[in-house]
Amino acid sequence: MMADKDIYVVGAALINDGKILATKRNNDRILGTLWEFPGGKIENGEMPQEALKREIEEEFNDEIIVGSKITESEHRYDFGTIHLAVYYAKFLTENRDLVAHSKVSWVEPNKLTDLKWADADIKAMQIISQAKIKEVQF
Numbered sequence: 001m002m003a004d005k006d007i008y009v010v011g012a013a014l015i016n017d018g019k020i021l022a023t024k025r026n027n028d029r030i031l032g033t034l035w036e037f038p039g040g041k042i043e044n045g046e047m048p049q050e051a052l053k054r055e056i057e058e059e060f061n062d063e064i065i066v067g068s069k070i071t072e073s074e075h076r077y078d079f080g081t082i083h084l085a086v087y088y089a090k091f092l093t094e095n096r097d098l099v100a101h102s103k104v105s106w107v108e109p110n111k112l113t114d115l116k117w118a119d120a121d122i123k124a125m126q127i128i129s130q131a132k133i134k135e136v137q138f
């Protein structure tokens with residue numbers, strides 16, 4: 001049996017106007033049919049917040065400010081165990097280029113549960129769905 005690989009991933013719950021950005025990655029990529037939080041793998045020596053800023057820059061050509069951590073979760077796939085940390089964040093710029101995603105949607109917190117999310121994301125998504133996101137501070 002292959003040793004299980006630990007994959008550390010960071011995702012952004014981007015807030016704008018009381019809504020949260022849900023993203024779908026390009027279909028040819030892993031988990032391409034599910035909704036997730038934009039972000040990606042943390043590289044060696046990176047702080048999660050730095051990794052998140054780098055990933056959002058790569059994926060949208062945008063700058064963000066990172067707020068508090070919502071939660072951490074893990075999910076085991078056959079390719080390894082995803083350890084996902086999700087942070088609140090806010091765009092500081094407005095390019096919103098779709099480099100890595102096929103679809104993006106601004107969703108009211110209480111509607112997040114209507115979407116089909118990647119397994120590792122469900123815990124954070126449920127917390128956000130009940131949160132008062134207008135009160136989140138940066």
Ligand SMILES: Nc1nc2c([nH]c(=O)n2[C@H]2C[C@H](O)[C@@H](COP(=O)(O)OP(=O)(O)OP(=O)(O)O)O2)c(=O)[nH]1
Nearest residue numbers: 009011030031036037038039040041082118120121
């Ligand atoms: N970005 C992101 N990835 C997630 C989430 N939930 C979840 O299980 N994943 C998984 C999918 C991938 O296996 C892994 C993240 O890899 P990635 O492909 O987005 O990261 P990356 O850009 O750094 O990696 P790479 O494609 O350059 O190898 O985590 C999520 O909410 N956001």
